[in-house]
Every structure is written in structure tokens, then in C-alpha cells.
Amino acid sequence: MVMHSQGNLSARIPRTDYVLVTASGVPYVNMGPDDIVTVDLQGQKVHAIHEPTSERAIHMMAYRTSPQVGGCVHVESPYV
Numbered sequence: 001m002v003m004h005s006q007g008n009l010s011a012r013i014p015r016t017d018y019v020l021v022t023a024s025g026v027p028y029v030n031m032g033p034d035d036i037v038t039v040d041l042q043g044q045k046v047h048a049i050h051e052p053t054s055e056r057a058i059h060m061m062a063y064r065t066s067p068q069v070g071g072c073v074h075v076e077s078p079y080v
Contacts, residue, residue, distance in 0.1 A: 007075035010059040023050035
């Protein structure tokens with residue numbers, strides 16, 4: 001559905017103030033578990049070898065304003 005590193009995924013870690021997000025600039029075909037970035041609800045990197053997606057602010061806004069949100073998907077599909 002997407003190529004290279006277009007779009008982003010994130011998931012709230014249940015019962016914490018942390019979120020897992022995709023790394024900036026890492027092609028999805030090459031991405032593994034160690035490439036996922038942990039950030040706090042302000043989008044600050046907590047643990048990772050890469051930088052978090054530059055789109056993390058919009059994801060964090062969803063998590064901060066809607067505690068029931070457990071995940072976000074943002075795609076830039078050429079088919080939409």
C-alpha cells in the first residue's frame with residue numbers, strides 16, 4: 001500500500017504514557033523491531049537507535065486528547 005517510508009504507524013503502550021512510532025527515513029521493507037522508536041506523549045524520544053517520525057506531533061495530539069485511542073495509521077498511498 002505504501003513504498004519506502006511514506007506514512008507512519010504508532011501504538012500506545014497500554015497503561016503507560018509511552019507510544020511506539022515508526023522511525024524517520026527507515027524503509028518499511030527494511031524495518032525490524034529494533035527500528036521502532038519509543039516516545040512520551042509529548043513526542044520526545046525515550047528509547048531508540050533512530051529518530052522518531054517527523055509526523056509524531058499529530059499522533060501525540062490524538063493520544064493526549066483521546067485516551068481511548070490505542071493506535072494511529074497515517075498513509076500516503078498512491079492509490080487514494
